[in-house]
Amino acid sequence: MFESSRPLRLTLYSLVIVAGAVIAATLAMRHAERQALVEDAARANQQLGLYATSLHTLIERYRALPAVLALDPELRSALDGPLTAQQQDLLNRKLEKINGAAESSTLELLDETGLAVAASNWRLPSSYVGHNYGFRPYFSQTRTLGSGRFYAVGVTSGIPGYFLSSAVTADDGRFLGAMVVKLEFPELEREWRQGSDTLLVSDARGVIFIANQPGWRYRLLKPLNDSDHAELKATRQYDKQPLKQLDYQPLESFDDNSHLARVDGPDGKVDYLWESLPLAAEDWTLHLLRRPQVPFEDSRTAALAAAGSWLALVFLLLFLNQRWRLAKIRQRSREELERLVEERTRDLRTAQDGLVQSAKLAALGQMSAALAHEINQPLTAQRMQLATLRLLLDHGRVDDAYKALKPVDDMLTRMAALTGHLKTFARKSPSGLRERLDLATVVDQALQLLETRLREEQVSTVLHLTRPAWVRGDSIRLEQVLINLLRNALDAMHDKPCKRLEIRLEEDEKLWRLTVSDNGGGIAEEHLAKVFDPFFTTKPVGDGLGIGLAVSFAIAHESGGRLSAANQGNGAAFTLTLPIDQEAQGPCSTQ
Ligand code: ADP
Numbered sequence: 087m088f089e090s091s092r093p094l095r096l097t098l099y100s101l102v103i104v105a106g107a108v109i110a111a112t113l114a115m116r117h118a119e120r121q122a123l124v125e126d127a128a129r130a131n132q133q134l135g136l137y138a139t140s141l142h143t144l145i146e147r148y149r150a151l152p153a154v155l156a157l158d159p160e161l162r163s164a165l166d167g168p169l170t171a172q173q174q175d176l177l178n179r180k181l182e183k184i185n186g187a188a189e190s191s192t193l194e195l196l197d198e199t200g201l202a203v204a205a206s207n208w209r210l211p212s213s214y215v216g217h218n219y220g221f222r223p224y225f226s227q228t229r230t231l232g233s234g235r236f237y238a239v240g241v242t243s244g245i246p247g248y249f250l251s252s253a254v255t256a257d258d259g260r261f262l263g264a265m266v267v268k269l270e271f272p273e274l275e276r277e278w279r280q281g282s283d284t285l286l287v288s289d290a291r292g293v294i295f296i297a298n299q300p301g302w303r304y305r306l307l308k309p310l311n312d313s314d315h316a317e318l319k320a321t322r323q324y325d326k327q328p329l330k331q332l333d334y335q336p337l338e339s340f341d342d343n344s345h346l347a348r349v350d351g352p353d354g355k356v357d358y359l360w361e362s363l364p365l366a367a368e369d370w371t372l373h374l375l376r377r378p379q380v381p382f383e384d385s386r387t388a389a390l391a392a393a394g395s396w397l398a399l400v401f402l403l404l405f406l407n408q409r410w411r412l413a414k415i416r417q418r419s420r421e422e423l424e425r426l427v428e429e430r431t432r433d434l435r436t437a438q439d440g441l442v443q444s445a446k447l448a449a450l451g452q453m454s455a456a457l458a459h460e461i462n463q464p465l466t467a468q469r470m471q472l473a474t475l476r477l478l479l480d481h482g483r484v485d486d487a488y489k490a491l492k493p494v495d496d497m498l499t500r501m502a503a504l505t506g507h508l509k510t511f512a513r514k515s516p517s518g519l520r521e522r523l524d525l526a527t528v529v530d531q532a533l534q535l536l537e538t539r540l541r542e543e544q545v546s547t548v549l550h551l552t553r554p555a556w557v558r559g560d561s562i563r564l565e566q567v568l569i570n571l572l573r574n575a576l577d578a579m580h581d582k583p584c585k586r587l588e589i590r591l592e593e594d595e596k597l598w599r600l601t602v603s604d605n606g607g608g609i610a611e612e613h614l615a616k617v618f619d620p621f622f623t624t625k626p627v628g629d630g631l632g633i634g635l636a637v638s639f640a641i642a643h644e645s646g647g648r649l650s651a652a653n654q655g656n657g658a659a660f661t662l663t664l665p666i667d668q669e670a671q672g673p674c675s676t677q
Pocket of ligand 1: 570574575578604606608609617623624625632634636657658659
């Protein structure tokens with residue numbers, strides 16, 4: 087189950103990583119696009135401000151013109167009474183001249199009913215003269231407020247324009263009529279056409295009446311209600327022009343006057359960055375529409391950077407996770423290893439303790455016959471001595487009896503020492519004991535234990551012992567090493583007619599070097615490397631266990647020393663080295 091779920095998991099991870107990269111790239115692209123749009127919108131807004139200024143300046147240039155003309159006494163007197171044909175002709179020509187000089191579109195003079203009595207375009211078929219414009223809102227505004235303004239399509243000329251008007255009054259303040267200037271914006275529209283942006287001006291009802299691109303004029307930005315329709319009809323503002331709704335749908339808004347919109351305009355469905363600027367003085371709104379251009383390079387770079395960052399992040403996390411897991415595994419295996427080593431060491435120590443003890447018991451067993459003999463002999467001798475003593479006492483020879491007591495005493499002391507020693511030898515000592523002791527004394531005690539055998543087998547023992555030889559260790563265990571070495575030497579020399587055992591204890595730099603050598607024939611070359619192996623023995627079954635040297639080797643190591651074997655002369659030489667106990671090297675120490 088684990089095997090099959092692993093590739094599945096891998097595929098899932100890969101999918102998540104790839105999906106993450108795609109999402110990051112898409113988000114970054116979106117962000118880059120939006121950022122570019124916002125920047126573009128800000129730029130467009132600045133341009134819109136410039137366009138608004140140019141429109142405002144144009145209108146301002148003419149704003150005062152009707153008011154100034156309204157002060158002309160000739161015009162005032164013309165309205166203040168019936169007008170002759172000659173007077174009218176003069177007025178027409180005057181207005182024509184002023185219109186030419188002011189570069190306005192048309193100038194007209196309306197009487198108190200709204201009838202055009204004179205106009206600068208009097209020569210043209212579309213002349214205003216004789217037409218009544220009393221229905222136009224600018225006329226009623228002028229009558230009530232003194233001035234008026236109104237954008238409308240000319241009912242006579244069919245040309246749209248901005249009408250600015252001012253009241254012409256008599257000296258007593260009576261309303262005589264209105265002086266009107268009409269402004270057309272072909273120049274402005276032509277100028278605005280230079281750029282690639284679409285520029286529109288809409289009125290308060292949302293009717294677009296100025297546009298620098300064909301097809302936009304007379305489109306509605308919002309639906310008209312009934313009263314709008316009625317008013318438009320009454321004022322004939324856009325006269326016969328059909329007003330058509332412009333379909334547009336906002337996509338994204340940047341602020342109140344800035345958004346992205348999908349417009350179903352003259353060029354079909356197109357997304358535009360749509361900036362609006364209300365022109366408070368005229369109650370109009372100026373619009374700038376621009377096709378958004380997000381530099382492809384920028385959005386691609388942003389997408390790649392985002393995907394790259396995402397992947398880098400994912401790989402960094404994977405790498406850290408892997409490292410963390412590896413560290414955890416390492417930590418766990420180190421702990422496991424430490425635990426195992428501890429366990430093994432404990433087992434080994436137990437096994438070693440067991441081995442030492444069994445070796446000791448084996449040695450004891452083998453020694454028991456000799457010991458029985460050793461104890462039996464003095465007992466017989468003592469019985470005889472006691473009989474002698476009794477006789478001496480019977481004969482009143484007290485002095486001689488005293489003398490005869492001495493050997494008994496000696497014998498008892500020796501026996502007590504022997505048994506005491508055996509007792510300590512057989513004791514199971516705690517491993518790791520490191521008491522301060524004299525190695526020469528250990529040699530003495532070992533020799534003492536084997537004294538019977540040495541004597542019976544007529545071994546000549548040569549001793550070169552430096553005393554005291556202070557070392558740190560466990561005297562009982564070191565004694566066991568000595569006994570093993572000595573017994574092996576005796577075993578090796580068993581058949582030799584002339585047995586020679588030599589024990590040397592001397593200082594060698596910072597070590598005590600104790601060598602036990604014999605003339606028992608030595609160790610066969612091929613066995614030299616194996617003598618310390620547990621259960622290696624060349625002795626007949628029942629005689630040797632093969633653990634004496636292995637145990638001795640272990641004890642030597644445990645005491646910080648070494649045990650080695652070599653052939654020397656006619657026999658073998660075993661060398662035990664132990665570090666000199668420095669504490670003992672004071673001025674009081676005797677060598
Ligand atoms: P064991 O004495 O029970 O055989 P040891 O570990 O004490 O076990 O000795 C292993 C072997 O090393 C002996 O069987 C013997 O072959 C060899 N050996 C030890 N000491 C001597 C020696 N002094 N001379 C010759 N061989 C020796």
